[in-house]
Amino acid sequence: MGGTTGILIAAVFLLVLYIVILQRQIRNINRQLLKRLTLDTKQPVSLQLINGELNKLTSNINKCLKAEETLRLESVREEKRFKELIANISHDLRTPLTAVKGYQQLLQTSELTKEQKKKLQVARKHTEELGNLIEQFFEYSYLINADPKANTEPINITNLVTECLAESVSSFEEHCIEVKLHEAPTVFAMADQGMTVRIVRNLIRNCVAYSAGDVYVAITASENAVISFKNPVKNAAVIDAARIFERFYTGDKARSKSTGLGLHIIKLLCEQMEGKVSANLNGNELTINVELPLYK
Incomplete structure (x- = not known):
């Protein structure tokens, strides 16, 4: 009886030891995968396991990682x-x-x-x-x-937007669009002047091309300096505000006068100055917001 008990105890001990070893090896796999993700290494998972199924799992993981790397390079x-x-x-x-x-x-x-x-x-x-x-x-x-680098400096966003609107008066008049500029205290931002001018001109071109009515412009300050352009649009039902800044996106596929690059260029320029863009469609009114770091 004592011999049987000793055998059972030994068997349980070996089983627990086996499980502990498997857990250690699995943790090792996790550590290698985490290292590959965080350090962007291309090293395959390398283990000598005592379990055949886990050996197969490791082999399949390496095959998947290799296939993923091939797709990434392509x-x-x-x-x-x-x-x-x-x-x-x-x-x-x-x-x-x-x-x-x-x-x-x-x-x-x-x-x-x-x-x-x-x-x-x-x-x-x-x-x-x-x-x-x-x-x-x-x-x-x-x-x-x-990949031009932004040369940021304190700039008067209010004056910059006003000047860009003034130079585009003839374009707005040609399309019978009235621009209404919201009066607010002067706002300064830490931005690249040339890039910001290109952003505002692209916003203006977008309004001239697609606005179905008057354009409302506001320059405000919150956590960031915010430039907002709001205007009514035609075919609002086909516009996806969540995708409006994507490369080559055009809401109306029948539009033949758009590359779908204007708003994407705004996004690229804004991100180079550590800013962000957003769009909101409320009914048939589209609002585009450009946020730049506020100069305090």
Whole structure:
């Protein structure tokens, strides 16, 4: 009887020891996976286990990690090729467009009939629209390839936005849009002046192109300096405010005059200055907010 009890005790002891060893090995796997995630290492999980099933599990984990790394590298290569494609397209389109504009200017100085002048004016209008689209491609290719650094300094956001609106008065009038600027105390931000000007001009272009009514602009200060543009939009039902800053996103797929890059460029520029963007669609009113670090 005593011998049987001794055997049972030994068996239980060995079983507990076996479980402890397995737990230690599993913890080791977790530590290696955590290290791979936090330190971004590419080292495979390496263990010598006494359990065949756990050995198979470790092998399958390594296969999954290798497949994931292969996909990641391919994604990086695809993104690089895409950036080069965008840069080449924007450059290649600029050259013939410049020539087209030159010939249009020559025609403008020629003796034309009233009908010919009217057709030339239509052609010049479409050429300008094409030029704006190409400029967006060019600006986007510059941002993603050159990765410019923000030279932040205290700037008067209120004056900057006001000046950009003033230089765009003719564009608003051409589209019968009235701009209403909310009066508030002057706001200063820590930002790059050139980048901020490009942000505001892109916001203005977006309003001119897609606003279905008057535009309301506000510059306020909370935790950050906030630039807000609010305007009614057509086809509000097809606009997804959560995706509005995505690359190439256009709410209305039938729109043929948009690259879907304008708001994405705003997001890129804002993030380079440690700011953030947001959008809210309330009924048919779209509000776009750009937040930049507040200068106190």
